[in-house]
Amino acid sequence: MSFFTSQMRSAFSTSSCLLHIQTCTRLRVVDNSKIGKEAMQAGKPPKVIHVYNKKRKADLGDRVLMAIRGEKKKGVVVGAKHKVQEVLRPRFDSNNVVLIDDSGNPLGNRIYVPLPMSLRAKKDQYNKLISIATRFV
Amino acid sequence: MASWSLTQRGLSRGLRLSASMHASYGRRMTSSLPEHLRKALAYSAMYPDLLPEPDLTRRNYVREMLERQDMLSRRRAIDIPEFYVGSYMSITVSDQNAPGKKNTFVGICIYRRNHGLRHQMALRNIVENEGIEMLYDLYSPIILEIKVLRLQKRLDDDLRYLRDALPEYSTVPWDMEPEPHREQGSVPVDETRVIMKPRPWTQRWERKELKGVKEWGLEDRFFKRAVEVSKPWEKYDLMKEYRCMVPLEDQYVVWKEVEEHRKTIEEEHKRSRRRKLLDA
Amino acid sequence: MAIPPLKIAHRIRPKSMKLRCIQEAPGRVEKLRVMLGGLIRHERIELNSHRAAETRDYAERLIQDAVLYGPHHKRSMEMASFWLKEKELVHKLFKVIAPRLENETRGFTKIWVLADPEKTSYEPGGLPGVHYKNDWVALEIKNNPLPPIRPNPTPHRSLYIPNLLLAAAAASIA
């Protein structure tokens, strides 16, 4: 897609102003799952279509449902650029997501970015995901 | 010490004496500031957290005194070294989730905010090509250690524009060793000027009068607009300036306590720090 | 920048000047410059109380800096030359007014509520009564050469009956 060239990027904003992760937010897939890689390379990052909590705003460790390359996939938010910074909650430069299946296992087998330490509190849910992570902050 | 004894007299007698004191100084020492003023300036940069909130409607002297006592007693329990926005630091905290129950973060201090026990600082670093920031309460008891890896200032007092600069400007090596610095004398200023990423940015940085940016990568129309919306008279607004500062007389109360604290506690901390360095 | 406290009761928050020009912020600065220039030039000006209160704060800060740091201090000079458009007023501030107010301990300026001229003529130096123009005051720099606005209204206070009685009571206890 030539639409997303570097010259054009200054002309209009894509999703950088979306500081909350909510419906219609575009996320960055940070694992090496096939579908995720393809989506990112094609310049069509996944879009949130549902957040699995009552607030409808995803924080670190929350599950989201995404539309990715014509499919519905679930993912875990592992990084967010929060508008309001909180003590001891890492603020990432991008909104990161790791794709998972229904049972909570990641689709890929490698994660490229550090994960937040608070994710380790949910060890029983994301044991596999935590074990393939290389680094925590 | 002569200047401090003068200050103490000023404190005890209130405004009247200090006014005449300033008047006499004003006449004699025009080229260089008197020592107590210079000291106050240095301390307010060194310990911005110890100053009370300048909003007059919210000030209370009993609260400020008790808050300061708490801050100084926390500083006695743990070594909180002198640092500035732009210094490279490493902070270790207790963390229930971390292996070994300890979590360390290394980064460059990009801003400090709030007064008193609410004082907070933010560190920024690039880890595995991902920019990460951590915010800390300076007086939180879960902080185990604060190390200053490189004591320095930058050209600006707020480095939040590093979020939109190229990543190499906010990268601090994770295994950096603390650099020794001279105990006495002025703090070195790192005069690095950064190159910005192409827009979109988190804020319109071209309107902020930043000194530490080399290449903006913007068209002329942005700067024209920045000039249009700028408020050049604001830097001359004497009362605006006055309203967001703690008056000098109130600062002396703080710095008098800090002076004693430095003499007793911080000297000891410094000695132990030097010993550690030598051992390593 | 460390600033000594003002010796007057200043405004905690700035208030709107209610100017006719559309641009409030630059218009406000422009108006303040005019009033400050007038104050330094004439040493006493008449204006409405709200503007007098705003102008007074700025005048206090300017004179305080002039007294404290003198004409060789870069920032004080910069400020003075911004707020006082005419060069001779800057000179007057540093060379005439600042030395004169060097030992002043309770503020450098004063606001007088102007009294009803009829009423004051019955009681020489009497109390401020109805203002002869609504909300109209005089702002002046202290120790000026002009004749005083109001002489001491009660010069022989100790001879008033309540004071005589209380003084006698104090003497009887002592």
Next chain:
Amino acid sequence: MVKKATIFMKFVNGQVSRGYCVNRITLTNREVIAKRNALFSEEQERQAALVRRVEKIRVKYTGIPKECTMVMNKSISTPADCLRHLPERMLQLSVLAYVNGEPWDMSKPLEEDCELNFAHFKDFDPRKLLTVNKAFWRSCSYLLGFAIERSFKEDHRVLLHSWPAPQIKSGSFVYDAVLPLENWEPNDRELRALGNPVRKLQPEKASFERLEVEPALAKEIFEDNPYKHSVVDSFAESTENKKVILYRCKDHVDISRGPMIGNTGFIRDFGVASVHAFETGIGLVYRFQGIAYPSAFTMSPFALGVLRDRAKIMNTTGLPNELNRAPGDSKSESTTEAEVPDTDDENEQTTQAHKAAQ
């Protein structure tokens, strides 16, 4: 005597019992008051009738807001009349008149071309201020007598004795009186009730009227009061024209040298603080002490409490011989005032002010 009786009957129409007899030796308080008042009125009318032809005088007013000259009636117009031609605020303020630089009662008619000025409680001239203060204190003493005479029931015959020269620093104004009571100790309520007649007078703004009479008439007026009666002659001798000066406020007549304040509206918080009995050659004399302050001032209740408590202590002004004073030696206000040595601070300040003026 017949004439006196007719006047009296006319004045107290319907209030006195039918069985009244002129030759009765003792009268009730009310009767005495009415009698004096009637005699005073009569004399006043008589003196007024003496002025047959109205002559004009030029009164030069030299005060604020501006100087002016008024054409007034000789021997009829008083400073109070002049005030009516000035702004109302002057009327509210002025306590005492000054004619040719001398204090002059507000109700005393002007006799010739003169310079007129007024003084008030916050005057700039310290000399005037002191005179005004003394006039205030004197008037308060006078009104204390007014209150004493009116406060007692008819079967208690009150004989007013005298009052000493005004001494503000003594903390209270004083009136001595002889009562047909033994060891009377008024309680707080009674003290408060004693001050009531004057407190009621305050909003009325009753003026003080001045009259110069022959000693014979003065003796007639005070024939029921042996103490006042005995003073008349010595008083008349001390004055220039050998006359006795009488003052009347409402219906109370008393001897005084003056000057008095313009009216009772200038008095605030009039109260009787205490009554002390002391033994003298004429028997038991009660000393009434009071406290008040000019209405030009405000005063906190706390400060007033301090002053009231001080006024409860016995005031020894005018009692030089250790409380032993025969009625014949009694120094009425006129004589005592001259004898008080000028050592107090007020007078010192006055002399300083004199020097400064020169």
Next chain:
Amino acid sequence: MSGLLTRLFSSQLQISCSRLAPLAGTQCVQHLQIREKSTKPKRRKVHPFHWWAPKNRADMSEDLLTEKNQVFLQQVAERIYLAPGESPLNEEPWPIGTYQEGSRRTGIIAKKIGVVPMWLKSGKRVLASMLHVCEQNVITYMDPETYARTRFGFRGKGHGCLIVGAESRDPTRFRQEYLDLFKESGVAPKKKLTKFLVTPNAALQPGTPLFAGHFKVGNYVNIYGKTIDRGFLGAKRRWGMKGGRATHGTTKNHNRMGAMGGPRGRILKGKKMGGHDGQERRLLVGVKILRINYKHGVIYVRGPSVMGEIGAFVQIYDALIPEKRPKEDNMPPFPTYFPAETDPLPEDVFDETVHPFDAPSIEFEQEVQVKRKLKVKARAKAAGKR
């Protein structure tokens, strides 16, 4: 007051004024009034009750006292009134009551001076409101019978009433009616007067000073005060309504509340609209005391929601709900704290859950120990179930 003053003068001048002894007893007739209560609820009462003693003098402009005389009046006030902390009058000290089940102590007056963060031992950050206990004394005590006869006495339900005053002020500022309220206690006239309901065994002698030692760390208290006065606000700021659009042709509709109509063309009662906001009396129930600085008299209660601005007066008294009433293991002094030189209070006391600032940093235990603790907990649970 006048009696005290008389004493002062007479002692100096040695003239007896005993004849002017005050009246033996004041006789006043109690008028019982029965009024119909209005059905219209009154939301806010702005003015003080008409039966309160008028407080401040209206006009002080013509006092014109010299400085010397002002100082003299201050000196008199200092001499005749009790100093802060001084014992009350020379009458018999009242017996000190003992605690029984259901006893209710007096409260104290404090000033809110700010909100600061504190950290619990778990590392959690909590906010604490700082309440500065004012200089205060008991002014009067009304027994239950007398109190029941007053205007709002029916609310007391058999309780007596203690009136406490805080912050001494210059007596020359007040009217005589207000000064008379302080005759019984002999203390200087106070700026703030409040009423606390107490049981008769917790009655205190007028003039008794109250301190921060009245409470202990770990107690739960109720806090009563007035909220911040925000003046007249629109519906948007007062109730958080959405307002209108900022753009798209909107005129004069940015801050308006939108539709308010109800059924049958009328507006329902109690509809939220613009109006005066704040300055309302509110009660904060059962907040925990985390820390007390006895030296400076500052109480730290948990939570930032104490009502009022900084410098506002609040009343603190024991929590009334059964779970939070003072327990025997941490019973505060009854009826109040009387300072004793032999047994002074510590300077600064923290609750056991709070991390003191001079203690070393928090380090969490390793997981093995945590697991054992869990097991112990599980066992205890199981035991409880059985």
